Amino acid sequence: MSEARWDVIVIGGGVVGCAVTRRFALAGAKTLLLERGRDILSGASKANSAILHTGFDAPPGSLEVACMQAGYQEYLDIHTRLNLPVLKTAALVVAWTEEQLAQLDGIVSKAHENGVDDARQISRQDLLGRETGLSTTALGAVEVPREYVIDPWSAPLAYLKQAVRAGAGYQFDTEVKSGAFDGEYWHLDTGQQRISGRLVINCTGTNGDNIEQICRKPGFEIRPRKGQFLVYDKSASALINSIILPVPTATTKGVVLTKTIFGNLLLGPTAEEQQDRNIATVEREMLDGLIATGIEMLPGLAGHSVTATYAGLRPATQFKDYQISAEPGKNWIGVNGIRSTGLTAALGIAAHVQRLCGETYSDLANFGPAAAAEWPVMPVLAEHEKRAYQQGDGTEIVCHCERVTRGEIEAALDESDVPARSLGGLRRRTRVMMGRCNGFYCSARVAELTQGRISPPLAGHEKDQS
Amino acid sequence: MSSVDIDVAIVGSGPSGIAAATALSKAGFKNIVVYERETNIGGIPRHTHHPSFGLRVFKRPMSGPKFIAALVRRCPDVRFETSTTITALRPGGVLELASASGLRTIRARHIILATGARETPRHGRMVPGLRPQGVITTGALQQYIYSAQLLPFERPVIVGTELVSFSALWTLRHAGIIPVAMIETGPRISAYRPATLFAKAMGVPIRYNTEITDISGIETLTQITTRTRGIKTATIPCDGLIFSGCFTGENTVAAASHLSLNASNRIPLVDQNWITSDPCVSAIGNAIHPADMGDQCYLEGAKAGAYVAQLLAGNISLDKAFSEIRRGEGIKMTTPSILRSDIFGEPHFDLSFHVTAPFRGAVRISQGEQVLNEKSINGLPMRRITLRNNRFATGYPVDVSLIAEN
Ligand SMILES: Cc1cc2nc3c(=O)[nH]c(=O)nc-3n(C[C@H](O)[C@H](O)[C@H](O)COP(=O)(O)OP(=O)(O)OC[C@H]3O[C@@H](n4cnc5c(N)ncnc54)[C@H](O)[C@@H]3O)c2cc1C
Numbered sequence: 001m002s003e004a005r006w007d008v009i010v011i012g013g014g015v016v017g018c019a020v021t022r023r024f025a026l027a028g029a030k031t032l033l034l035e036r037g038r039d040i041l042s043g044a045s046k047a048n049s050a051i052l053h054t055g056f057d058a059p060p061g062s063l064e065v066a067c068m069q070a071g072y073q074e075y076l077d078i079h080t081r082l083n084l085p086v087l088k089t090a091a092l093v094v095a096w097t098e099e100q101l102a103q104l105d106g107i108v109s110k111a112h113e114n115g116v117d118d119a120r121q122i123s124r125q126d127l128l129g130r131e132t133g134l135s136t137t138a139l140g141a142v143e144v145p146r147e148y149v150i151d152p153w154s155a156p157l158a159y160l161k162q163a164v165r166a167g168a169g170y171q172f173d174t175e176v177k178s179g180a181f182d183g184e185y186w187h188l189d190t191g192q193q194r195i196s197g198r199l200v201i202n203c204t205g206t207n208g209d210n211i212e213q214i215c216r217k218p219g220f221e222i223r224p225r226k227g228q229f230l231v232y233d234k235s236a237s238a239l240i241n242s243i244i245l246p247v248p249t250a251t252t253k254g255v256v257l258t259k260t261i262f263g264n265l266l267l268g269p270t271a272e273e274q275q276d277r278n279i280a281t282v283e284r285e286m287l288d289g290l291i292a293t294g295i296e297m298l299p300g301l302a303g304h305s306v307t308a309t310y311a312g313l314r315p316a317t318q319f320k321d322y323q324i325s326a327e328p329g330k331n332w333i334g335v336n337g338i339r340s341t342g343l344t345a346a347l348g349i350a351a352h353v354q355r356l357c358g359e360t361y362s363d364l365a366n367f368g369p370a371a372a373a374e375w376p377v378m379p380v381l382a383e384h385e386k387r388a389y390q391q392g393d394g395t396e397i398v399c400h401c402e403r404v405t406r407g408e409i410e411a412a413l414d415e416s417d418v419p420a421r422s423l424g425g426l427r428r429r430t431r432v433m434m435g436r437c438n439g440f441y442c443s444a445r446v447a448e449l450t451q452g453r454i455s456p457p458l459a460g461h462e463k464d465q466s
Numbered sequence: 467m468s469s470v471d472i473d474v475a476i477v478g479s480g481p482s483g484i485a486a487a488t489a490l491s492k493a494g495f496k497n498i499v500v501y502e503r504e505t506n507i508g509g510i511p512r513h514t515h516h517p518s519f520g521l522r523v524f525k526r527p528m529s530g531p532k533f534i535a536a537l538v539r540r541c542p543d544v545r546f547e548t549s550t551t552i553t554a555l556r557p558g559g560v561l562e563l564a565s566a567s568g569l570r571t572i573r574a575r576h577i578i579l580a581t582g583a584r585e586t587p588r589h590g591r592m593v594p595g596l597r598p599q600g601v602i603t604t605g606a607l608q609q610y611i612y613s614a615q616l617l618p619f620e621r622p623v624i625v626g627t628e629l630v631s632f633s634a635l636w637t638l639r640h641a642g643i644i645p646v647a648m649i650e651t652g653p654r655i656s657a658y659r660p661a662t663l664f665a666k667a668m669g670v671p672i673r674y675n676t677e678i679t680d681i682s683g684i685e686t687l688t689q690i691t692t693r694t695r696g697i698k699t700a701t702i703p704c705d706g707l708i709f710s711g712c713f714t715g716e717n718t719v720a721a722a723s724h725l726s727l728n729a730s731n732r733i734p735l736v737d738q739n740w741i742t743s744d745p746c747v748s749a750i751g752n753a754i755h756p757a758d759m760g761d762q763c764y765l766e767g768a769k770a771g772a773y774v775a776q777l778l779a780g781n782i783s784l785d786k787a788f789s790e791i792r793r794g795e796g797i798k799m800t801t802p803s804i805l806r807s808d809i810f811g812e813p814h815f816d817l818s819f820h821v822t823a824p825f826r827g828a829v830r831i832s833q834g835e836q837v838l839n840e841k842s843i844n845g846l847p848m849r850r851i852t853l854r855n856n857r858f859a860t861g862y863p864v865d866v867s868l869i870a871e872n
Contacts, residue, residue, distance in 0.1 A: 038685075231589075234718075234722075235718075235721055235722060235732065279596065280596075281594060281595050282594050282595065283594050284592060284593075284594045287592050288592075303732060305714070305732075306589060307589060307590070308589045309589050309592055310597065389551075389553075389564045389568075389569075390564065390568060390569050391568055392566060392567040392569070393566075394566050396505060396565075397549075397564065400503055400551065401718070403551070403564070423599060436590065437584050438587030438601075438603070439587070439603070439606050440584045440587060440603045440605040440606050441606075443602060443609070443610070443618075444606055444610040444616065445613075447610060447614060447616050448616065451616075456685055456686050458599065458616075458618065459610055459614070459616035459618040459619075460616045460617050
């Protein structure tokens with residue numbers, strides 16, 4: 001294994017790392033993705049709001065808005081071929097105070113400046129006509145018709161699968177600890193292994209500044225910002241039609257109400273600065289605060305139960321914009337500070353990084369003949385599309401809350417590109433155990449189906465080891 | 467309008483569903499089907515292996531699987547369709563069914579929902595902390611140990627002290643596991659006091675006035691942090707956490723349908739004969755009163771099934787309209803939750819309810835100025851209180867209220 005020499009090594013299997021791996025693999029580079037977790041999406045990418053943003057409220061002229069808009073467009077261009085879903089909800093930026101109402105004008109002009117020409121202000125009457133569940137204290141809104149909801153887990157998985165089919169490799173449970181550049185190759189050390197490649201691309205999210213140290217002094221500092229979320233039962237999702245956004249403040253986009261692609265209603269996130277890079281807990285007081293905010297906006301939420309709570313860490317820095325740069329002469333590109341817009345921007349970031357690579361390292365510009373793109377077809381998990389249980393895949397439903405069939409579970413474990421090897425990975429690939437009962441009905445059955453196939457196992461682990 | 471496919475569709479094969487099917491079968495109905503989404507029939511008892519069933523129905527204690535087997539012997543003609551999930555209920559007796567071959571629709575003259583209950587898990591209770599593996603419910607525990615013969619952990623903590631929490635204890639004992647502790651937010655156990663002896667005999671401490679403030683462990687659970695009496699914090703190393711009790715009805719299908727619901731718990735409203743707001747749909751068992759003992763659910767299902775038999779035989783003409791039962795403060799839920807006239811003798815009803823907190827005093831059922839019934843009670847939240855044979859006038863709301871001792 002230490003003999004293997006890669007063209008490109010991508011460190012970090014979040015949505016950005018997966019998109020970058022795809023882009024370089026398709027360009028013909030022999031690309032390897034390294035991820036310290038047991039599966040892709042072990043960091044910020046597993047816990048976000050899952051909105052495909054137009055970039056209407058991003059800082060005009062920024063790299064962020066450019067990558068978001070390129071990423072947005074590429075997602076729409078490729079999603080049907082990968083069988084990735086889009087829920088075309090539109091978003092409404094709702095003003096709840098006179099002060100916020102006065103800001104709507106500015107939001108519309110910023111949107112227009114960013115090329116989101118169809119954003120427009122709508123009256124209180126129009127707003128309450130469209131969103132009958134909304135509290136009547138709402139005063140008006142900006143409509144952004146092309147803000148959509150997507151599947152935050154299937155998308156990066158599809159990117160990596162496509163990369164694998166184009167010849168890319170990946171390695172989980174692999175944490176890069178240090179590395180050295182010999183003028184031609186990087187030799188990365190994981191404690192167990194030395195892995196060599198000509199170009200390293202750092203996509204490690206909240207660990208970005210630490211990994212950056214391997215090559216250079218980072219010009220930024222990661223300041224993790226935690227976001228806590230509540231997922232309401234599917235019964236609540238009919239309470240809204242569009243994504244309900246607040247008027248943003250200087251520091252945060254604020255608390256959002258949105259449908260999820262899986263038919264739930266999502267409320268969050270909070271925005272809390274914290275020191276720890278990896279641990280994101282949910283806290284009762286913050287959740288109670290979120291619920292109160294949610295009910296204030298959407299009174300009907302009160303009778304509905306909570307299916308899940310979770311927290312994620314945004315890899316923010318002291319700067320507003322992304323921190324993406326190549327180190328001349330050192331074959332190293334850092335992709336950092338992809339705060340809270342990475343899901344949308346990932347494909348755009350990947351294209352940007354490829355361009356940056358070509359500009360900075362002329363010898364690396366052409367890796368080889370571009371790979372013929374194969375298009376993996378992702379399983380249908382979106383609630384508004386025809387799921388396996390509705391088609392009848394010949395197997396019984398195992399998870400009753402999310403209606404996941406045995407066939408779907410087996411497929412996720414058996415598939416050859418990037419099979420599920422952990423419970424988290426299986427849950428994100430199939431929705432199993434993601435529902436309101438948290439596994440009351442199906443977890444023992446899932447333990448049986450996954451025995452010897454996931455790590456850590458759901459059950460019997462002490463016995464298995466002896 | 468498509469033609470009717472079957473007489474009665476029963477959704478759920480737990481004790482209440484089996485009971486309703488048995489009653490209908492005894493009344494001569496042949497074209498009835500019990501739909502069950504699991505691969506085996508029996509509902510919760512199918513994985514509850516200790517002898518806590520059968521006392522009222524068979525006058526002897528039996529394990530859950532034996533109880534179910536004995537119930538099934540009483541209804542040899544009933545057809546069960548397993549691995550079949552009802553995914554939607556529509557007006558006009560229409561059900562959408564999912565099975566291995568996909569979706570199909572059937573129409574029944576009457577539908578009985580007997581979909582049971584489950585425990586509120588960690589997320590529904592919004593318990594803080596991380597999300598490691600090893601955090602489950604009693605229902606899942608029973609399936610791990612009894613159905614799959616797998617051990618999810620070896621040093622768990624049980625959250626709650628309801629009857630089912632002691633079922634968890636029993637199940638663990640069967641697997642040779644002694645839990646680290648049981649924790650309870652209140653000052654006493656929720657189950658009947660003698661249950662503490664069982665915990666004592668196993669050497670399991672019960673920590674009262676205690677709540678969980680943190681769950682730790684990145685992949686698998688390593689410890690929990692608790693707070694007692696709002697001040698004293700402690701960490702308990704453990705590799706499993708069992709959230710027991712705190713039942714909620716499994717009413718996904720009903721709640722997404724045209725049926726009228728109780729706004730606070732999204733349980734379908736039922737009248738004194740278990741008929742919902744739609745006269746061709748009944749709802750019975752733990753789905754509408756999470757959660758009572760299996761025997762109680764069986765006896766209720768039998769009555770509800772017999773009533774539907776009368777209805778389908780044309781012996782009863784049912785009023786579409788109904789009146790509400792209004793709950794006073796301190797009353798969690800009532801069964802029935804609505805009343806309707808069925809022009810079938812003098813209207814009367816039995817009322818069961820639970821209190822939200824321990825209560826000593828009287829309960830009064832009244833209609834306007836008129837007191838229909840009054841009884842002194844010593845109520846605990848898990849104890850089901852029943853007032854029988856209350857006569858009422860149709861068309862007016864009925865009030866149930868608690869009157870404190872002075
Ligand atoms: C963990 C646990 C332990 C318990 N222990 C005891 C005990 O020891 N003794 C005791 O007396 N009681 C016990 N109980 C109470 C128990 O719920 C009752 O004994 C009894 O099972 C209730 O009967 P039921 O028919 O209403 O519901 P259930 O037994 O829950 O049956 C409902 C059935 O409906 C099926 N179903 C649900 N939705 C659908 C759908 N959409 N389509 C098709 N099928 C569907 C379910 O799969 C299930 O099989 C326990 C409960 C729990 C949760």
